[in-house]
Amino acid sequence: MNIGDVAQATGLPAKTIRYYEEIGLVTPHRAANGYRDFSDQDLHNLVFLGRARSLGFTIEECRALLALYADKGRASADVKRIAREHLVQIDAKIAELRAMRATLSDLVDACAGDDRPDCPILRGLAGEGG
Amino acid sequence: MNIGDVAQATGLPAKTIRYYEEIGLVTPHRAANGYRDFSDQDLHNLVFLGRARSLGFTIEECRALLALYADKGRASADVKRIAREHLVQIDAKIAELRAMRATLSDLVDACAGDDRPDCPILRGLAGEGG
DNA sequence: ATAGGGCTTCCAGTCACTGGAAGGTCAAGG
DNA sequence: CCTTGACCTTCCAGTGACTGGAAGCCCTAT
Known part of the structure; x- marks a missing residue:
């Protein structure tokens, strides 16, 4: 998925998604043309981030929550x-x-x-x- | 009054008072040595600003309120x-x-x-x- | 070939401070 | 007179979480 599709699907602005990549909250792969290529996993993480942010969690709290979300032994x-x-x-x-x-x-x-x-x-x- | 005295009297950090001068909310005179020299009027304005900020008014709202405060024909x-x-x-x-x-x-x-x-x-x- | 839309990076701005470095000024003590 | 320490000065950079915009590449349709 390109960033525009992900923005559509998550409701997050593309700018915000790029920012989340910059600070290491998501790590999409890159296509041959340099475009970001988001997996379903990336998409899930972004939905998660959007909800956590809307509940007022700080970015650092989101980072911690995301790590727990990924850790099946939490x-x-x-x-x-x-x-x-x-x-x-x-x-x-x-x-x-x-x-x-x-x-x-x-x-x-x-x-x-x-x-x-x-x-x-x-x-x-x-x-x-x- | 020097900035330290004003900080003491208003409860505002000296850094904040300098910032308020920078953005034109107060305009203290300068002593011969370059130190800011705050008048009673400056002090009143800073007390006013401190209270307005503590009620959550933005800086621009504070600026407008301060102008009305100064305007005796408001x-x-x-x-x-x-x-x-x-x-x-x-x-x-x-x-x-x-x-x-x-x-x-x-x-x-x-x-x-x-x-x-x-x-x-x-x-x-x-x-x-x- | 061109027009458009989407994508990229990078830089700057938001708001209201806050921290820190580098250095000038002043009063007190030796 | 010299030093110490508290005060003052300016300037630069960082905070949180984006947001806006410029300059330029990529892709599709006509």
């Missing part, structure tokens, strides 16, 4: 540990965003939003000084 | 619009993370996490293929 505990650590990161991010949201929402609610200059949002950002 | 509606747009972004991000969290959490719950290779997490990432 312990599922190793996979679960990575996933659980990532869950903790997600929860932290959600908590951070909710805190931002709460503060900002209060400020927005307090602001008249008219043509006058008085603005609780700006006062809040300045630290109640003006 | 309309609070302009501030409110920026803040509301940012709230929408935050909500989108939270929704995205919650979706990730839900999917990943299900996979983690389904995984035994023992020394055997069978792993619902990997199966899920591969698309139920193995």
Whole structure:
């Protein structure tokens, strides 16, 4: 398969697939004309990568997961540990965003939003000084 | 004030303050020895920037907010619009993370996490293929 | 022969910093 | 006066994960 077909099949941009090759996540063979030639295995790996990335795993986590995916003698505990650590990161991010949201929402609610200059949002950002 | 004092007072790293000068968010004067010399106004702006950044506003949003902060004839509606747009972004991000969290959490719950290779997490990432 | 689409590589840019090297400045201590 | 150490300066490079674009080769159809 050429890169365009793989991009179509996986939903990943061709640019991204080339990037994944560059950093060693996939290693497609080359045809005589220099074109990348992706095997079914490469395709599976790219689908896997796409899903892992869409769940927010970092590239390095993806690399580790892919190695476990390829290792038929793996312990599922190793996979679960990575996933659980990532869950903790997600929860932290959600908590951070909710805190931002709460503060900002209060400020927005307090602001008249008219043509006058008085603005609780700006006062809040300045630290109640003006 | 020297940059170290300002860093102390604002909680921003000196590197970040220099970066903010480079991109034109603050314009401290220079002392005879070449050191940056921050006014109270600069300090206020940096506090403002620190808070706006901590609420997740982008640098360009911060630039716009800072301009409104400086403009005593502003309309609070302009501030409110920026803040509301940012709230929408935050909500989108939270929704995205919650979706990730839900999917990943299900996979983690389904995984035994023992020394055997069978792993619902990997199966899920591969698309139920193995 | 030419037009088009797809493929290749390489370089640069994104965002908001962050780290580090090389060197100037200043106050205190000997 | 000299040194030490903390501070300051600039400049360059790297982060993560791509993304855009230029220049040029390959293949098929007309």
